[in-house]
Amino acid sequence: MMRQTIRRALLTISVMVFFFFVMGTGVVLASTVDIEGDLTYRFAVTPGQEIRGQLVIRNNDKEQPVQVAINQSDYLTYADGRNDYGQPGSTSRSNALWMALTPRQLTIPPSGTGMVNYVIQVPQDPSLCGTYWSMIMVEPLDQFMLEPPKGLDSNMAFNVMTVFKYAVQMITDIGNTGIRNIEFADKKLISDGSKSVLALDIVNTGERVIRPLVWTELYDEQGNLAGRFEGGQRWIFPECSCRFEIPFQGVKAGEYKALVIADGGEDEAFGAQYALVLK
Numbered sequence: 528m529m530r531q532t533i534r535r536a537l538l539t540i541s542v543m544v545f546f547f548f549v550m551g552t553g554v555v556l557a558s559t560v561d562i563e564g565d566l567t568y569r570f571a572v573t574p575g576q577e578i579r580g581q582l583v584i585r586n587n588d589k590e591q592p593v594q595v596a597i598n599q600s601d602y603l604t605y606a607d608g609r610n611d612y613g614q615p616g617s618t619s620r621s622n623a624l625w626m627a628l629t630p631r632q633l634t635i636p637p638s639g640t641g642m643v644n645y646v647i648q649v650p651q652d653p654s655l656c657g658t659y660w661s662m663i664m665v666e667p668l669d670q671f672m673l674e675p676p677k678g679l680d681s682n683m684a685f686n687v688m689t690v691f692k693y694a695v696q697m698i699t700d701i702g703n704t705g706i707r708n709i710e711f712a713d714k715k716l717i718s719d720g721s722k723s724v725l726a727l728d729i730v731n732t733g734e735r736v737i738r739p740l741v742w743t744e745l746y747d748e749q750g751n752l753a754g755r756f757e758g759g760q761r762w763i764f765p766e767c768s769c770r771f772e773i774p775f776q777g778v779k780a781g782e783y784k785a786l787v788i789a790d791g792g793e794d795e796a797f798g799a800q801y802a803l804v805l806k
Contacts, residue, residue: 657705
């Protein structure tokens with residue numbers, strides 16, 4: 528079994544804020560729990576293999592216990608900013624139904640920790656290929672949420688209650704199998720007055736997750752290199768897409784040839800060429 532943890536920066540896509548409208552006195556709930564360790568786990572597996580592990584959840588409140596619910600969700604992302612949290616097993620590459628989680632609800636004492644055990648049972652299916660993934664959702668349940676509103680009268684008010692729900696990505700790769708392929712789906716040159724930005728949408732049309740490092744090399748009309756400009760590195764799952772923004776800072780106006788490179792490592796390099804007019 529190979530386990531590869533992906534940097535905790537994925538918290539930016541994993542922590543979601545849900546808004547509920549309630550009647551009566553409003554309450555704002557701070558996040559009282561934290562996930563120890565990483566928010567993404569990646570395993571190289573074979574059909575029929577079993578993986579066991581634990582998630583450790585910490586209660587940051589020094590005085591009150593906290594109840595936590597454990598659920599599952601599928602997960603797709605798109606370049607236009609949409610995130611699709613579907614029912615477990617609803618997507619073609621979901622591994623949610625491969626997992627057993629215990630317990631599904633637990634009470635964590637003040638300043639204490641609780642354990643959630645997971646078992647991943649990969650199906651004994653020789654046709655499995657590429658990457659499969661899903662989310663384990665960890666949600667604190669405040670006592671206010673467990674009780675019906677009290678003292679309702681004809682003067683009802685709507686207030687906002689904020690609840691933090693953590694998502695832990697569980698990724699399984701079937702060995703080194705799966706086609707690796709991406710497409711440059713769309714591009715747009717945006718100018719804010721001080722610089723131009725190339726917004727580039729990349730779609731994973733393969734069977735395996737890829738994390739390309741994207742950059743652009745600009746060449747002027749004489750063929751001279753005007754600079755290399757970085758667009759960052761992001762994970763793109765099969766059937767998903769991401770938008771990369773490449774700023775051209777300090778480049779004078781003019782016509783350029785842009786060579787875009789998406790380097791996924793392991794000899795996975797993809798390229799595209801565009802003619803750009805920077806203003």
